[in-house]
Amino acid sequence: MTQEPYLTPKRIASDPGMILLAVLLLMSAVIFIWWPTEVYVAEVSLVAWLMFATLPVSVFLTGYYVVWMERRESAALSHL
Amino acid sequence: MQVQESIIIVVYLVLMIIMGLYFARRAQSSEDDYWSAGRRINSFVGGVALFAAIASASSLMGAVGGGVELGLPFFMTYAFAATAILPFTVFLISGQIRRAGVRTMPEYFKVRYGRSVAGVAALIVVVAMTFYMVPQLTASGLIGQYVLGIDYGLAVLLFGAGFTLYAALGGMWAITYTDLIQGIIMLGGLAIVATAIWVHHAGPANLLSDALAVDPELGSVTQHWMTYFGIFLAFLWFGVISPSAVMRNFAAKSAKVARRSAFIASIFYAAIFTCGFFMVLAGAGLGIAGELDNTDMIFLQVLEFYLPPIVAGILMAALISAIMSSADAMLLAISAGVSQDLFKGFIRPQAREKTVVRLGIVVMFIAAGVGMWIAWDPPGLIAIMVGWVGGALLSTFGFPVVLGIWWKRANAPGALAGMLGGGIAFIVLVSGDFFALVAEPIIAAPISLVLTVVVSLLTSPPTAETRAMVDLWHSEERDAESV
Numbered sequence: 001m002t003q004e005p006y007l008t009p010k011r012i013a014s015d016p017g018m019i020l021l022a023v024l025l026l027m028s029a030v031i032f033i034w035w036p037t038e039v040y041v042a043e044v045s046l047v048a049w050l051m052f053a054t055l056p057v058s059v060f061l062t063g064y065y066v067v068w069m070e071r072r073e074s075a076a077l078s079h080l
Numbered sequence: 081m082q083v084q085e086s087i088i089i090v091v092y093l094v095l096m097i098i099m100g101l102y103f104a105r106r107a108q109s110s111e112d113d114y115w116s117a118g119r120r121i122n123s124f125v126g127g128v129a130l131f132a133a134i135a136s137a138s139s140l141m142g143a144v145g146g147g148v149e150l151g152l153p154f155f156m157t158y159a160f161a162a163t164a165i166l167p168f169t170v171f172l173i174s175g176q177i178r179r180a181g182v183r184t185m186p187e188y189f190k191v192r193y194g195r196s197v198a199g200v201a202a203l204i205v206v207v208a209m210t211f212y213m214v215p216q217l218t219a220s221g222l223i224g225q226y227v228l229g230i231d232y233g234l235a236v237l238l239f240g241a242g243f244t245l246y247a248a249l250g251g252m253w254a255i256t257y258t259d260l261i262q263g264i265i266m267l268g269g270l271a272i273v274a275t276a277i278w279v280h281h282a283g284p285a286n287l288l289s290d291a292l293a294v295d296p297e298l299g300s301v302t303q304h305w306m307t308y309f310g311i312f313l314a315f316l317w318f319g320v321i322s323p324s325a326v327m328r329n330f331a332a333k334s335a336k337v338a339r340r341s342a343f344i345a346s347i348f349y350a351a352i353f354t355c356g357f358f359m360v361l362a363g364a365g366l367g368i369a370g371e372l373d374n375t376d377m378i379f380l381q382v383l384e385f386y387l388p389p390i391v392a393g394i395l396m397a398a399l400i401s402a403i404m405s406s407a408d409a410m411l412l413a414i415s416a417g418v419s420q421d422l423f424k425g426f427i428r429p430q431a432r433e434k435t436v437v438r439l440g441i442v443v444m445f446i447a448a449g450v451g452m453w454i455a456w457d458p459p460g461l462i463a464i465m466v467g468w469v470g471g472a473l474l475s476t477f478g479f480p481v482v483l484g485i486w487w488k489r490a491n492a493p494g495a496l497a498g499m500l501g502g503g504i505a506f507i508v509l510v511s512g513d514f515f516a517l518v519a520e521p522i523i524a525a526p527i528s529l530v531l532t533v534v535v536s537l538l539t540s541p542p543t544a545e546t547r548a549m550v551d552l553w554h555s556e557e558r559d560a561e562s563v
Binding site for chain 1: 339
């Protein structure tokens with residue numbers, strides 16, 4: 001049986017990095033498309049607060065990816 | 081001259097050079113040791129070193145100065161993009177590029193696309209990294225002038241010579257371990273100043289209202305949307321396109337270690353920008369931004385105002401840490417670009433390892449000299465200079481790097497067209513002054529993407545071996561075997 005190549009469109013779409021990248025880019029797109037400069041919270045533009053709020057999200061996404069990849073690798077190891 | 085601060089800074093500089101001497105023998109034993117620390121760096125050391133390499137003078141001094149002058153939204157854009165560097169890099173390239181088993185970025189281009197692309201890439205690395213040292217050296221000159229009371233140019237020379245010496249002697253080994261110390265000093269130092277600011281103003285709410293009382297426009301968007309988006313794009317891609325950051329991946333023990341390192345670095349980075357937020361508010365609250373020749377100096381003013389001299393001295397050492405830990409990584413990238421990629425790759429492939437390493441050391445001193453010469457009369461604000469270099473690298477390297485990993489059809493003519501087309505578009509845009517500040521990559525990077533894709537599709541596909549190699553870079557089973 002021919003082994004499926006590693007890099008196929010299906011594999012790319014299900015890659016943890018690509019899925020989380022989509023989340024990161026979606027978050028960025030919402031901020032830059034919405035761009036709420038005239039809404040103020042505590043006298044600071046909402047857009048600034050939104051960007052500040054992304055800091056913990058970025059850290060969480062990175063940590064989630066590390067755990068996700070290591071689980072996949074453990075699963076791959078158990079199949080070897 | 082501030083005596084206590086000066087003593088701390090000089091002691092710190094000497095300690096870093098001693099570390100370079102300590103690692104010199106091990107680093108100069110082989111090319112792998114010199115440029116990749118023998119690929120034996122673990123997660124924590126690699127993570128803090130990666131953070132220190134990315135967190136440059138711009139992240140600290142530049143972001144705070146830019147925030148005070150251009151408003152909180154500018155600082156937040158900086159923080160948003162800079163913190164997203166790590167996840168963006170790790171999702172897109174970290175594991176795969178580590179599995180490629182190369183030592184430098186041009187070496188990656190050589191393996192993936194061939195010699196011609198590698199040659200162009202090496203030239204771009206050398207030029208871009210030399211320019212990227214300029215904002216770092218500018219920051220060191222400003223600090224030296226302020227703290228040591230010496231001439232700006234002399235301060236640039238002193239600090240430039242300092243980091244060149246330890247980087248040249250100890251290669252990636254010295255750079256990684258000095259970066260580890262520098263990263264810890266940076267975060268610890270900024271945590272101290274943020275706490276002092278918090279206590280002084282009895283909480284962040286008071287701090288914010290004190291700052292807004294002095295500068296009511298602090299919370300407003302002051303620039304065109306494109307400036308914020310341009311800054312965001314240039315920084316988001318920094319981990320992918322900066323050779324000095326990407327080389328950290330090559331030094332990791334494995335793809336797993338590279339990913340964990342990125343996670344640790346992301347925690348450090350988010351923490352440092354949280355502290356930076358307090359510094360922007362404190363800096364604006366001082367109400368002296370308009371009196372300064374260079375707003376980047378506000379960082380030092382905040383330290384002096386809120387901390388006793390001995391603690392301020394340690395903080396200034398932290399700032400110098402940020403400068404050195406980034407500039408040393410840039411020097412290493414330049415050195416590898418010339419000696420490893422151009423000299424060994426094109427001029428003398430049979431050169432002995434010792435000859436290549438020695439040439440690398442000489443190149444470091446020359447590159448540092450050129451950087452110091454340009455920094456003598458800096459062409460702009462630190463944050464803006466960093467934005468330009470990031471934008472130039474994104475416009476040239478961004479898509480050829482990523483498509484090389486994620487699109488097997490990408491080939492050498494496509495990569496070459498993408499690099500040159502994106503680079504030329506960037507130069508035209510930056511020299512013509514057509515756009516908002518640092519917004520050039522918004523146009524130049526898509527040009528690079530389109531050229532890479534179209535030219536690849538119009539020319540022959542890569543060989544079956546190349547396509548199989550790209551497949552292997554995505555093989556998680558290989559990592560599982562090496563766990």
